[in-house]
Amino acid sequence: MNKKQLSSQQTKQKIAEAARTLFGQKGYASTSIEDIVSATQISKGNIYYHFKNKEGLFLYLLEEWTREWAEQFQSKKERYRTVKEKLIALVEHFVEDGFHHPLTRATNEFYATELITSPNQDKIEEMMQLYLRNYEELLDEGMQSGEFKQDDAHLLSIILEGMLAGIEFSTNQLELDEALRLYRKAIHVFLYGIAVY
Amino acid sequence: MNKKQLSSQQTKQKIAEAARTLFGQKGYASTSIEDIVSATQISKGNIYYHFKNKEGLFLYLLEEWTREWAEQFQSKKERYRTVKEKLIALVEHFVEDGFHHPLTRATNEFYATELITSPNQDKIEEMMQLYLRNYEELLDEGMQSGEFKQDDAHLLSIILEGMLAGIEFSTNQLELDEALRLYRKAIHVFLYGIAVY
DNA sequence: TTTATTTTAGAATGAACGTTCAGTATATAA
């Protein structure tokens, strides 16, 4: 990569960073390309040089985020022994580190609005599935090991994912420690609910 | 109410009905006032005669919905004996009758986008609280009666509400019976999670 | 019948915004 390509990559990342922050602060629809221009001093044309359009820019951020999430998920998983511990650690990690992730709220909005029109439905759907598959795997593991009752792991993964995502919704006004308390309680209720006694 | 007032009320309801359907089908932002004009043959000016603006129209629908919800919640509550039964019945009822309520998705979108800018935050917040209070009351009742472990009912109400709302999200593609199965499983996991053994 | 009030119509307004495009600068390669 020569000097030019390098600085080009840097501007692309600068755009991405500012966009992530702005989408997080103002939501998807309310963030204009002009806002990103103001925040970065990078011209509109340049933004469109690096990204197909607004939707493409957002999708780029989503994919970046999903990739990171998956990596962290894996490394967390390996650090704990029982599935219970793993799940608790995962929840704590993603509350601490990601609960106010810039994109969580904007993603809801994006998903709610763009799902109907976007030709990128598949891409979004795929990302959703990634989260579910990871949870499902863990739950399966817990059933194999005898930690959890035999049950429909797929269904439970939707419930878990739904629960975590849904709580996030009520979480906007909460401080980190309050949020942490809420999520801990939630995962414990869930674990009690599926545990073998 | 004379003839004129009556027909005026009728047009107002006609607008509300069409808006509810359209917001449900296309989401909040993607539904234009023009769409409502096309669907109803009622003029723009007339719509603005009956409603302050688009946001006001949507809020009107939300309030209508919340009112109905609260009524049905009450009447359901009285028909069952234990809190467990009440909660299960409630979930089933609102899945069957409301899970594809026209406004569920649009409300998510509206909430996600308008929360930041809208001066109606309070109104929305208030509606949210109504749901929570109702759940909290029930949970409290269950703790009093010894059905549930002593715990923080407020926290649990947020978790329950979050879980139900969050699952809805994954539910768009599901058939009613699949959705019902999912929600039943969810409420059972939750109940097991908080029950006294 | 006349006057006042409420209700309806729809063209006009104006701002917001995503996207395009013609052109310019810059670094790399020849």
Place this chain on the structure above:
DNA sequence: TTATATACTGAACGTTCATTCTAAAATAAA
């Protein structure tokens, strides 16, 4: 040095859309 592909600029475009405004129609009141 020159040619070329890459990176970048920002004004202009076109469209969408909520909202406003003027006027007309319909009904109620006097």
